[in-house]
Amino acid sequence: MSFLDYLVVLSTLGTVVFSWTYLLLGRENGQRELDREEIEERIMELMGKFRYMSANRLELLERKTQEIRRLIAEANTAMSKLMVKMSEMERLELSKVEITEEKTVREEQKTQKEPEDDTEKDAGIEKKIVSMYDRGFSEIDIAKKLGVTVGEVRLILQLFKRNVG
Structure with missing residues (x-):
């Protein structure tokens, strides 16, 4: 399970514990019987909304993760192309320097x-x-x-x- 899954489970448990504690400690016995069904329905409604919201957030997070992976792959491709171009330019520069040095050596030998x-x-x-x-x-x-x-x-x-x- 991922961190977000643990977070969803812990939040759900916290909501249930809070609700039951409120029911057991916060109301009188006669009023408890009347409101218990309403409270249970409200708790179930809130848990459903929470699950729906967390599922949407997880899906959005997964899409963003895939997009980041795609961008990283594109960046790696661009970087490798750039490195190839740089090495080609360095080779050309080195060959120019070698040609110049060879001409200089020949001229020195002639003179x-x-x-x-x-x-x-x-x-x-x-x-x-x-x-x-x-x-x-x-x-x-x-x-x-x-x-x-x-x-x-x-x-x-x-x-x-x-x-x-």
């Missing part, structure tokens, strides 16, 4: 001159690795784009973090 010795070449790779890492490239992407191993990239980044930090 850089050939290093004269290995130490100058290593310093250039270190700068590229740190620069690409700062722009958000992953270690794997950096390794692929520069043609070095992931271990080298990690080592250079760790050394750079030690020197800076």
Whole structure:
């Protein structure tokens, strides 16, 4: 039984108890006999009205509950569509950023001159690795784009973090 059902039962019992108490304590014996039938009829009438009103309220409550459930389902559908659109927009934005970064890396590679010795070449790779890492490239992407191993990239980044930090 739901809360409202308990409420209906308790209200009905309260009405009956009150009515009988009123009958037993509030009237004289002679008058009780005459009015008892009237009071019982009135009590039954009131109980019927109460049941009718409570049934209508329960039905209205059930309809509202169903409407709320329908609205929640619609909101969930709209939210999922919105999330899909947002992820598509993020993917487009990321692809634009990656294209821009690739163009920048290519332009940097074109404008850089050939290093004269290995130490100058290593310093250039270190700068590229740190620069690409700062722009958000992953270690794997950096390794692929520069043609070095992931271990080298990690080592250079760790050394750079030690020197800076």
